[in-house]
Amino acid sequence: KTAEPTSIVEADPLPSWNDGPRKEAIISFVEDVTDSASPNFIPVADRIATFDNDGTLWSEQPIYFQFFFALDRVKALAAEHPEWKNKQPYKAVLENDMPTLMQQGEHGLLEIVMSTHAGNTTDEFDSLVRSWIDTAQHPVKKRRYTELVFQPMLELLDFLRANDFKTFIVSGGGIEFMRPWVEGVYGIPKDQVVGSSIQTEYDYNNGKPIIKRLAKIDLIDDKEGKPIGINRYIGRKPVFAAGNSDGDLQMLRWTDANPLMSFQLYIHHTDSLREWAYDRDSHIGKFDIGLDEAIEKGWTVIDMQTDWKIIYPFEKNQ
Amino acid sequence: KTAEPTSIVEADPLPSWNDGPRKEAIISFVEDVTDSASPNFIPVADRIATFDNDGTLWSEQPIYFQFFFALDRVKALAAEHPEWKNKQPYKAVLENDMPTLMQQGEHGLLEIVMSTHAGNTTDEFDSLVRSWIDTAQHPVKKRRYTELVFQPMLELLDFLRANDFKTFIVSGGGIEFMRPWVEGVYGIPKDQVVGSSIQTEYDYNNGKPIIKRLAKIDLIDDKEGKPIGINRYIGRKPVFAAGNSDGDLQMLRWTDANPLMSFQLYIHHTDSLREWAYDRDSHIGKFDIGLDEAIEKGWTVIDMQTDWKIIYPFEKNQ
Ligand SMILES: [Ca+2]
Ligand SMILES: [Ca+2]
Incomplete structure (x- = not known):
């Protein structure tokens, strides 16, 4: 680094987040658990962060x-x-x-x-x-779907990775639907994607091997399926988990059960103008008992309207 | 790098391997595919290397x-x-x-x-x-089992990782049997282990969540199960695969089907004095049609007796 005066002030790792208790909680957690002098220090191998996708990393309305x-x-x-x-x-x-x-x-x-x-x-x-x-274009937003990812969450993924967290997707969405594009969009490698899956069959195919996709469910990576999927694919409890609906509650509880210091993050969709507003009664991304439990346990609940300066990356240029 | 004369001679990345065509083939492959000027260049995200465990990274006799x-x-x-x-x-x-x-x-x-x-x-x-x-001690070797890993393969894992390959285990052994110790012994994170598995069940357990291990097979990660497991856990074809038996043949064929340049490695157990010698008729690690196909296709078949200076790490001090 150069010795220019600007380098004295540390860059804000979450520039699209408004200052406030939620942003502060995230930064304090990361600073605490990566400080080798802290009683809450987490060894690098245990720095596993899992993110739901629909409604957590990108929008999910009017349907997935x-x-x-x-x-x-x-x-x-x-x-x-x-x-x-x-x-x-x-x-x-x-x-x-x-x-x-x-x-x-x-x-x-x-x-x-x-x-x-x-x-x-x-x-x-x-x-x-x-x-x-x-x-393909989103019918309401008239944008490609990968433009409808959340800029503040992209920054959070980067911030965690800069602090040696290994970031995973743990989504009810199809694993093979996500893998083709998540590397480019989220910087998450294909092998760090956990999702719902169907069964497959290997065929030697006269020397040109193929894997066929069968019309049989393998894993539904939602609710109880999320800790099951985390155990299957990752093999250890996360220390950081983010979701937006009741379908993530089991994942957040599983993370909370980690004897290491852990962080539970819920995204509350409160912004009907810039994105969508929905929670307890929504047919997509229902957030009801998860919201109650988050409040009861003191988990961090992001208020999109208040906490995020912008929602989508394209707003940076507007 | 410093300008000291010693830095002119590059350190041997595989010091426990005898010089010869097999060692040279491995090093040439890695140098070629990591050279951005080469027509065979492989982008970092595609540098996936998969290793069988039993008989490939550690011994497997007289039984697994x-x-x-x-x-x-x-x-x-x-x-x-x-x-x-x-x-x-x-x-x-x-x-x-x-x-x-x-x-x-x-x-x-x-x-x-x-x-x-x-x-x-x-x-x-x-x-x-x-x-x-x-x-626990091995009944014949009178060593702890993790002492019976192959020093030349540890060096190969390190060499690949130093060249930005992501190393995975893809083994017929139990995934949860391997995960507790492979990080320390092979430097392979738990989430980069693919293995045979049983089904599980999540239980909230009154606020202390657990995952129960059920007596039902989930995946047998052997033969056709290896490409299936690679697809499930990794989501892309490897460019490097190593095995030692007919149970690895489908994994090596799957790797060979990668349109990118790829490398297929077989370990032939030929050393009855330092380790064990077995192949076509063995009840463990049978290596018969895989050996024929390797010869036919020009894959690299390691002759343990000839190619490896030492077998186990403890021999370094002898
Ligand atoms: Ca969701
Ligand atoms: Ca084997």
Whole structure:
């Protein structure tokens, strides 16, 4: 570093966060546990930080972005499936009839996910996701989905990594839906992504090996599935976990059960103007018992409207 | 770097390897793919190296070391199971009757593994493995098991990491049997271990969350299970893979299918004096069709007797 006067003042590691108790809590935690003289010091190998994705690292309204991918896949595959024109839940998708689609229930939604996510190889699915994520636009925000990530959370990921935390995604979203783009967008390697998965099958394929994606659930990485997924993929309890809904409560409790000092972060979607505002009654990202427990246990609950100067990276240039 | 004359000669990155075509092939590969001017350059994110464990990073004779752990667990648990005295396969274990034990077949061996590995929590199992690995001795070598790792392979792991490869274990052994000690012994973090696993269940346990280990197979990380496990945990094809038996062939083929330049390494156990010599007819670590395919495809097959100056780290001081 140079000896210029500016280098005396430490740069703000979280420039898109407003000063206040939440920003201070995060910075104090990191400074404390990385100080080898502190009783709360955490060895580098234990500095595991896990982040939910939908609603925590990027937006999730009006429906999970992966579901838009599935709907686009139904339309792309419709020519091969003429029977879909008269068969629910496909009919509703092809007619852009969202109310009817939402009435198809969990079984209908699962059918859409399986028929659009399985039946191909891992390499083929990777290509499909890449070309979709590079081009598709959010219907309300009119932005590519990867533009709808949260700038303050990108800074938090960087800040943790600069302090030798290993950052992971632990999401209910599909692991193979996230892996193609999270390296570039979040700086999180593919092997540090935990997500919902389907079963696979290896085929030697006459010397050109492939892995086929089967229409059978492997792991639902939500609620109880989050600590299960953390144990399966990471093998130790995190010391830092961030989420935004009741589906993250088990992950935050698992982190809280770490005998090492730990930090639990909840994102509360309170900004109806810049993003969306929803919590206890939302059909997506319901945040109800998690909010009560966070308050009771003194976990850090981010108020998006108050705590974040900007939401999305593109606002930096506005 | 300093200008001292000694710095002109580069240190040998693989000092326990004898000079020769195999050592040269490894070093040339690494130098080539990390040279940004080379047509074979591999970006850092793709520098994934996967290593089998039993017979590749440590010895595996006369039986897999994890099986010695299971036998010791049977003996430790026998007081709680008086019925085992007269019930196979436990009777054979308690009477140290190996011939009868080996006649119990796959079903008997699986029963021993399940009754000694499941039925506890992940934290409890971690403690059991730690105290066993810290104290138990190999019956023939009279050394702790972690002393029976291969010094040349430790150097290879270091060499790859020094060149920004991310090193993983991909083993048929139990993932939770390996995780407690591989960080200290191989420098491989817990979350970079892929192995066979059993299913688990999360229990809130009145505010003290636990994960219970169930007597149900999740993944058998051997043969076809290796590419499956690599896809599940790592999410991309490796560019370097090392194994020692037919159980690694699918992993090496999967690596070979990487469009990027890749390296396939087989360890051939040829040293009956310093370690063990076995291949085509062995009941442990059978190396038969893998050996034929390696020769046919020009993969690198290490001859332990010829290529390695020493086998175990403790030989450095002898
Ligand atoms: Ca979420
Ligand atoms: Ca092996």
